[in-house]
Amino acid sequence: MSTVVTWLGHGAFLIETAGKTIIIDPFFTSNPAATTTADAVNPDALIISHGHADHVGDAVEIARRTGCLVIANHEIIEWLQKQGVKNVHAQHIGGAHKHSFGTVKLTIAHHGSSLPDGSNGGNPCGILLRLEDGTIYHACDTGLFYDMKLIGEEGIDIAILPIGDNFTMGPEDALRAVDLIRPRKVIPDHFDTWPLISQDVDAWASQVNSTTDALAVVLIPGQSVTM
Ligand code: NI
Ligand code: MN
Numbered sequence: 437m438s439t440v441v442t443w444l445g446h447g448a449f450l451i452e453t454a455g456k457t458i459i460i461d462p463f464f465t466s467n468p469a470a471t472t473t474a475d476a477v478n479p480d481a482l483i484i485s486h487g488h489a490d491h492v493g494d495a496v497e498i499a500r501r502t503g504c505l506v507i508a509n510h511e512i513i514e515w516l517q518k519q520g521v522k523n524v525h526a527q528h529i530g531g532a533h534k535h536s537f538g539t540v541k542l543t544i545a546h547h548g549s550s551l552p553d554g555s556n557g558g559n560p561c562g563i564l565l566r567l568e569d570g571t572i573y574h575a576c577d578t579g580l581f582y583d584m585k586l587i588g589e590e591g592i593d594i595a596i597l598p599i600g601d602n603f604t605m606g607p608e609d610a611l612r613a614v615d616l617i618r619p620r621k622v623i624p625d626h627f628d629t630w631p632l633i634s635q636d637v638d639a640w641a642s643q644v645n646s647t648t649d650a651l652a653v654v655l656i657p658g659q660s661v662t663m
Contacts, residue, residue, distance in 0.1 A: 437453075437454075437455070438569055438662045438663050439451060439452065439453040439567050439568070439569050439570060439572075439662070439663040440452045440453075440660050440661070440662050440663075441572065441594060441623070441660060441661050441662075441663070442655075442658070442659065442660040443471075443623065443625065443655040443656075443657050443658070443659060443660075444459070444462075444464070444470060444471050444472055444657060444658075445463075445464075445467055445468075445469030445470045445471055445629065445657035445658075446461075446463055446467050446469050446470070446490060446625070446626060446629045447460070447461040447463065447485070447490065447491055447574075447576060447577065447598070447625055447626050448460065448461050448462055448463050448464070448467070448470070448493070449461070449574065449596065449625075450477075450479075451565070451567075451572070453537055453538060453567045453568060453569075454536070454537045454538060454567065454568050455537075456480040456481065456536060456537035457478070457479045457480050457481075458479060458480065458481045458482070458483060458537055458565075459477060459479040459481075459482050459483075459498075460482075460483045460484075460485065460563060460574055460576075461483075461484060461485055461490075461491040461492075461493060461576070462474070462477065462479075462482055462493045462494050462495055462498055463489075463490050463491060463492075463493030463494065464477075464493060464494050465493065465494050467490070467493070467629065468629060468630065469628065469629045469657045470657070471657045471658035474493075474494035474497050474498055475497075475501070477498060477502075478502055478504075479498070479502065479504050480504055480505065480536070480537065481504055481505040481506070481507060481535065481537065482495050482498060482499060482504055482505070482506045482507070483506075483507045483508065483540060483563055484506065484507070484508035484512055484516075485508075485545070485560060485561050485562065485563055485574070485576035485577065486509075486512075486545065486547060486548070486549040486557060486559075486560035486561060486576065486577060487511075487512055487515070487548075487549040487550050487551035487552075487555070487556075487557020487558070487560075488548065488549065488550070488552075488557075488577065489552045490629075491576070491577065492512070492551065492552060495516065495521075496516065496519045496520070496521060499516065499521040499523070500519075500520055500521060503522070503523055504523065505523050505524070505525060505535070506521055506523065506524050506525070507524075507525045507526075507527060507535070507540055508524075508526065508527075508561075509526065509527065509528050509529070509542060509549075509557070509558040509559065509561055510526040510527075510528055510558060511549075511555075511556055511557050511558030512549075512551070512557050512558060513525070513526040514526075515551050515555050515557065527540065527541075527542050528542060528558075528561075529542050529543065529544055529559060529561060530542070530543075532564075532566075537567070538565055538566055538567040538568065539565070539566040540563065540564070540565060541563075541564040541565075541566070542561040542562070542563065542564075543561060543562035543563070543564055543573075543587055544559075544561070544562065544578075544581065544583060545559075545560040545561055545562045545575065545576050545577060545578035546560075546578050546579045546581055547560040547576075547577040547578050547579070547603075547604070548560060560576065560577060560578070561576065562574060562575045562576050562578060562587070563576060564587065564590065566590075567663070569663050570593035570594065570663040571590060571591055571592055571593050571594075572592070572593065572594045572595075572596070572663075573587055573588075573590075573592045573594075573595045573596070573617065573619065574595075574596040575595065575596065575597050575598065575605075575613065576598075577598060577603060577604045577626065578598070578604060578605065579604065579605055579609065580605050580609035580610075580612055580613055582616065584613050584616040584617050585616040585617070587617060588616055588617035588618045588619070592617055592618070592619040592620070593619065593620045593621065593663055594619060594620070594621045594622070594623060594653075594661070594663065595613075595614070595617050595619035595621070595622045595623070595650075596622075596623045596624075596625050597610045597613050597614070597617075597622060597623070597624060597625070598610065598624075598625055598626035598627070599624040599625075599626065599627045599635050599637065599640055600626045600627035600628070600629070600632075600633030600634075600635060601627075601633060601635065602632055602633055603626075603633065604626050606635070607635055607636075607639075607640045607643075610624065610640070611640070611643055611644060611647070611648070614644055614648045614650050615648060618648075618649065618650065619650050620650065620651065621650060621651045621652075621653050621661070622644060622650045622651070622652055622653065623652075623653050623654075623655060623661065624637055624640060624641070624652070624654065637654050638654065640652070641654050
């Protein structure tokens with residue numbers, strides 16, 4: 437069965453693969469772009485990229501209610517445990533681990549990671565998923581960095597890149613990121629949630645399609661793409 441990737445708005449993605457459901461950065465409450473709610477999802481696993489409230493989001497509530505596995509860096513896992521989350525798996529940058537649905541490797545990201553209550557959320561991460569039918573790289577919140585070339589050397593079927601600017605890469609740097617990563621498909625995220633990060637996504641997609649070998653896949657929140 438093919439992996440299906442659904443944008444849930446902002447940095448949140450639902451990935452259905454190997455009979456399991458994984459949600460990355462489950463930010464629904466207070467997310468104007470959210471297409472679902474914290475009490476409506478039943479994932480097998482959550483993966484949290486960094487500590488900011490628009491990424492940790494509803495993770496505590498979802499994890500407590502469902503008992504799903506939560507994967508994140510060591511500092512965020514320690515904080516989640518203090519909030520009563522029990523089913524956890526800590527990893528850290530550069531480290532890969534084979535889970536029931538596929539292998540998760542955390543990568544570098546250039547950003548912050550303080551948690552909603554001001555606790556230390558360690559260093560922010562990107563997420564590399566090696567699944568049964570392909571590889572997904574979600575850059576998460578980051579500026580452009582040249583080591584994206586190393587990540588691209590792993591062979592990326594779908595890259596998810598922020599284009600919102602201000603807090604992360606904007607459209608121009610995201611285009612340079614596509615050149616470094618050389619994915620088959622690229623999905624833009626982290627834009628249009630609020631006016632501050634609104635972008636002309638169709639113009640960006642046209643540039644990707646005319647100047648790189650990648651295919652830009654522009655989703656609207658709630659839409660899916662198959663690997
Ligand atoms: Ni952030
Ligand atoms: Mn963010």
